[in-house]
Structures are given as C-alpha cells and as structure tokens.
Amino acid sequence: MTVAQQAPSRPGVRPAPTDSGRPLAGRDAELMVLRGRLADSDARLVTLTGPGGVGKSALAAAFEPAPGQFRGVRTANLAPAASADEAAAIVLRLAAELRRVPGDADALLVLDGCDHHGEPLTTVLGELLTPAGRLTALATSREPLRVVGERLLPVGRLPVPPAGAEDPGELADNASVVLFTRAARDTVPGFALTEENAPAVAALCTLLEGLPLALELAAGRLRLFTPQVLLARLRHRGGALTALSGGPAGAPARHRSLAALAESAVAGLSRGQLALLGQLAVFEPGFGLPMLERVSPLPRADTDVVLDSLLDRSLVVALDQEQGEPRFAVPEPVRSHMAEELAADGLLDAALDRHAAAYRQLVTTVEPRLTGPRQGQWLRVLAAEHPNVVAALRRLHQCGAAEDVATLVLALCRPWLVQGHLQDGVEWCETVARDETPGADAATPRPALSEPLRARLVDLSATFTLALGDADLAVRRHRRALALCKRLGDRRQTALVSARMGLALLRFDDPAGAVAALAPAVTALESLGAAAAAADATVALAAALRAQGDARKARDLLEKGLDAHRRVADARGLAAALREWAAAAGERDDTRGAARALRESLELYRTLDERTELPGALEELTLLRLRTDPSAGLRATRTLAACAALRRAVGSTPAPARRAAVDETLDALRSRLHPTGYQAAWAEGARMLPSTALEEALAAPDPDTRPAAPTPEAQPLTPRQVQVAMLVAEGLTNRQIASRLDISEWTVVNHVRQIMRRLGCTSRLQVAWSVGRWT
Secondary structure (H helix, E strand, O other), rough: OOOOOEEEOOOOOOOOOOOOOOOOOOOOHHHHHHHHHOOOOOOOOOEOOOOOOOHHHHHHOOOOOOOOOOEEEEEEEOOOOOOHHHHHHHHHHHHHHHOOOOOOOOOOEEEEEEOOOHHHHHHHHHHHHHHHHHEEEEEOOOOOOOOOOEEEEEOOOOOOOOOOOOOHHHHOOOHHHHHHOOOHHHHOOOOOOOOOOOOHHHHHHHOOOOOOHHHHHHHHHHHHHHHHHHHHHHHOOOOOOOOOEEEOOOHHHHHHHHHHHHHHOOOOOOOOHHHHHHHHHHOOEEEEEHHHHHOOOOHHHHHHHHHHHHHHOOOEEEEEOOOOOOOEOOOOOHHHHHHHHHHOOOHHHHHHHHHHHHHHHHHHHHHHHHOOOOOHHHOOOHOOOOHHHHHHHHHHOOOOOHHHHHHHHHHHHHHHHOOOOHHHHHHOOOOHHHHOOOOOOOOOOOOOOOOOHHHHHHHHHHHHHHHHOHHHHHHHHHHHHHHHHHHHHHHHHHHHHHHHHEEEEHHHHOHHHHHHHHHHHHHHHHHOHHHHHHHHHHHHHHHHHHHOOHHHHHHHHHHHHHHHHHHHOOHHHHHHHHHHHHOOOOOHHHHHHHHHHHHHHHHHHHHHHHOOOHHHHHHHHHHHHHOOOOHHHHHHHHHHHHHHHHHHHHOOOOHHHHHHHHHHHHHHHHHHHHHHHHHHHHHHHHHHOHHHHHHHHOOOOOOOOOOOOOOOOOOOOOOOHHHHHHHHHHHOOHHHHHHHHHOOOOHHHHHHHHHHHHHHHOOHHHHHHHHHHHO
C-alpha cells in the first residue's frame, strides 16, 4: 500500500480501506455516532482515538458517506511516513487535489495513523480545517490531535463474555466471540462454536481483554491448537504477550505481534511517563486514584500531569462504572511489556514491594471501619481492590513476611465473608498457619509465626469453613483454636473463639453445646467492651435457646441482640439477627412479621453487596411466600435457581434441613408447573445476576396470611404423620417432636411438610385447627 491512496473524485465514493481487512464486529454504536458527527456541518475534524489494536482503522474504513454528502474523498495512511514533515506534505497535496473537485458539498479527508506526527501535522490541519476551506477530516490516532474544533470518538475494546457464560447460544452475540469466530474461520474454514469449545473461546476472549488484534492473532493459532490447548498455553506462559504473533506479512509491523504493538505504543514516552507507567503496570487491572498516589514514584503534582498524558495516549484507560471513585487500568499488552522492561532493568521487585506495602496499609487502615455507618462503603472499596489485595498477599508471602501476611489475612475476614471468597480464605489461613510458601525454596530459613497469630488463623479458617457449610470441620477447628488461646491465656480471644464455636455447634445440630459455649462468651465479651462480637454471640445464643424450646428467653435475647447491632451500625450482623427474628416469627405463624424481617435483611445485604449469606435469605423468603401464594411458582423457581448458581459460585452448601426443604419445594414446583415452563424459569434464574434476583425478591408483594381453604382431595395421613400432627397441635417445636418420637429433626421437617400438603394447610396453626376437628 502506498503512503497516500487516492479515491476517484466523483462524489460519494468511499475511501479504500487502509486496514488489514479484519472483520468489523461489535462497532454498530460507534459507526452510528461517527455518521452523526460527520453529518454535523460544524464538525471540521472527527478523531477516532484509542489504544493500538482496537480497530480504529477498520472503523474509519467502514464509514460509508451518504450519497452527495461529500463532493470528493481522499484517504492516506500516514503511519509509514518517514517524518512529521512528510506526513504534513501528504496532507497538503491531498487537500490541493480536493480543492479542484467541483461541487457544493465539503470534501472529506481520511487520515489513518496520525500518531507521533506532532506539531507539523496539527499545524497544517489547523490551517486547512476552516469553514472557508470547505474541508472535513476523519483521523485515527491514539491520542487527540488538539486541533480547534476537534470532535473525539473513543474506540474501546470489544465487550467480553459475562462471567460464567459457556453456552454457545449465549455467546453467539458477544462481539469478542463474533470477531474471534470470524477470524478463526479464515484459518480453519469449518470452525464453529460448540458445547466443547465454547468455554475455552469465552475464556480466551476474556484473557485477551477483547482487544481485536489479540483476538485475531489468537484465532490464527487455531491452525496448530484447539481453543482448549491454546488457552492452556497462554495461561501457562503468564499471558499472551510473548505467545501471540504472526500477523499478515502486509500488515504494519505493530499489527504482526502484541510485542510489537506494545513497543510502538510506548515509543517516545518521557522518563517520567515510563516511570509512572511501569509502576502502574504491576497493578492487577483496576485501581483507584488513592492507590495510584500511594505508589507513584513521582511527586503528586507531576503524577497528575503524567497520568493525564497517559490517559490521552490510551496507555491508561478509565474503567466503566456508574458511581464511586474513578478507576483505571493499564491494558494488555502494554501491561506485560512494561513488567518485562522493569524486570530487565532490575526495577520490578521495588515496584512490587511498593504495591504490596500500599495494599497492606489500606487493608489494615480500613479494618477498624468495617463496622459503623460507612461499613458498606469500605466493603465496596476492598471488593473493588480484591485482585490487588491478593497480589499483595502473594508478594508478601513470596518475601517471607509471615507476620505481615497473617495480619493482612486476619484483617480480610469480614470483606472475604461478604464477597464470598471462602475457599481462598481457608487456603490462606492454612498455608500461613503452616508457615508454607507455595513454590518457595524449602531450604530458605523462614521466621516462625507467633502463637497468637497462629491461633487466630486457625479460628478464622474455621469461620470460613462454617460459611462453606461444613459445620463438623468448623467445630473441630474452633476447638483447636480454643485450646491454643487458653494455653496463651488470651481472655478476649478465648471469648471470641468460644462464641464462634457456639455458632458452629448450633449449625452442627448441637444446641445444648452451643448454649454452653455461647452463654459465658456473651458475658465475657460484654465485660471486655467487644460490642459487635457480643451482639453476634447474643443472637446466636437466642437461636440456640429457641432450638431448645425456650422461646420466651430466646425472644428477649434476640431483641437485645437486635438493639446492639443497631447501636454499633453493623449491617451484616443486623441482617443475620433479622433472619433469626423471621425464623422465630415463622414458628409463631406470624407470616407477615417474618416477611418484613426478611425484606429488611435483604435490603441490608444489598447495601453491602453480600454474597455468602444472600442465598439463604432469598431461599427463606421464597419458601415463606410459597406457603401462602402457591401461584408464585415461576418466580420462586427463578429465585431458587439464582440461589443455587450463587452457592456454586461461592462454593458453599446449605444445611441438610434447608437442602431438604428446597428440594421438596422444587419437586412440588416441577409437578405443578408445565415441564417447559419450569425448565425455562430455572434456566433464566441460573443466569440471573445476584443483584437482579435480589431486586425481584424485594419487588414481590408480601405474603397473604389469610388461611387457605382445605383442598377437597386432601389425602389421609400415615400413622406416624398423625402422631406428628398431634404434637404440632400441642405447640411442640420440630426439635421437641424429634426428641419425643426419637427421630431426627430433619425427618420431622419432612413429616410436617407432608402433613401440610395432605391437609391443605399453609401453617402450623392450621394443622392444629385440623387436628382439633378430629377430636
């Protein structure tokens, strides 16, 4: 291709493409905006900006002028120009040609590759692009040209598949997948998305961050590898930078490999720009301004100026977000290239150490603020910075800073419980408590972890284990931590561990053991001034007493716990207390009260973006509503599917009694709903975002507490069910009935539900009324 390429002078003829011919995918919105801006008579210059490899040239080439819109069009690829003066001369020559084209409309000059040509080019454009000159220009550049009257149109990367999307039908409309598939067919004509390769294709698009050039280069490798093997190779090599190359021979050098693309992107940067960009490259994608300022090697005033220049050149990009502090990222392949440059110059370790120190300071500073009126705000900050926090943990661990790692992991207890990083929490606790470093040289001497920290890590691993659903293992770990704390004589930590062990014992179906652990723990924590922990223990003690049948004392303690949580402004603790209130109200057949408590609990979880406890609360409200509104079957199916998907994502399992109740409900829904309707509702719910499931649950009406009329086709009860129904009529709880009949509480739950179904009842009160008619 020549440096300047002339189109015929007749009106309406589009310029010849200057791009390598890659398919245009996912650019409908940008193309529409581009047409609108070039149709504006006041627009003299429209510049397509964005990082290299996003397809600015392809978008410019795809523009089709309307008939008669321009009297003539000329296009030029300025990238091969030997100098800025040569590029300016090319523009002047083409402008002179366009002046000689007759017609009343303006002429269009399309200039591809305006990067790095600087003042000579902008000066010429400023002189040419005036109303009197009757000339409009469309340019592509990594940064604005800063010509008077310039209109910018940023061109970003293509959207990547949503997390967890693996179905070929769902992926078929994703722009990154569409481009990858088209490019793959150029290499492998029969290539198609299948159930076998769709997950790997989605993961490749995500790994390559939707960068069109990277997607095309990766698709070109399919002549050698399947998508699954290619994905494994790219991950094994620590990224796609060194692995992806082989662009068309006729393409510009920067489009033949990601390494060349990155090198061209950073060419001409000043020392200060390179220093800041190198430090930012060690961040995991996504960081906020406060963290940038903490690690910047430049003075603050210089940091702001240099950051603006890097943003202009698309070497740092602003991430999409609806609210909150702005966040930025260094995109691939620039990020990997700068990390390699830092390593080659011996500067990578220092950059990683600054990063790790900044995040250690952030987490330890925020930890005391994780209860109080701004709890949700600080939890969201740590959630956004989670990848960087984990990177800091790995760096500190790699350096053998065991005490720092332990302190950081302990400070992450509440954030990781809220975010659902439960298995990660267990693994970090166990690894640090054992004083092991993955991949480290076993011969390297390592400082011993102090016993108090080790005891706290064992206790924290038990907390994460309980959240995962393994109450048995959690109890055993809490007991081990309790023995360590007692040996150390740490009264406060002993009380904290005892309280957590009491909750685990309650989940393990040992209410007597739970009361024995929780009662002294509550007294000790109150005397030590640990208000939030005392409130948690008080609510747990109330639940244990309710399980033992002491409803009045349980209610008094629960009210005390609720008041305490409201005073300390612990939204997550208050949400858990409200769920216990709902459970107690349900036993009293106060359906409306239970629903109100669960709705308030869900509202609190929404403020925290909670993930671990959200499925349980949604299930509780769904089962409660179904008892009084059997017509809500489709909505209930969607919600329960969303809960199941969220549990899988978090890695948790429900308690046996809850699982039995949900399974029984789903069996009933399957039999009640048409198979197609049930399957469609389940599939829709499984794809729901947690926030969507939460909004739908909160938007549904409260349960109707009017008694349902007994069904005429009520089935007779078995002898065992008659026994259970009569004990229900006496006011006994499920646990008390299990003890009286020497059967498990789980069996009682199933019997009660079967009784309600056969008698056409929706509450224990109606069961008692039906039993009363027998006598």
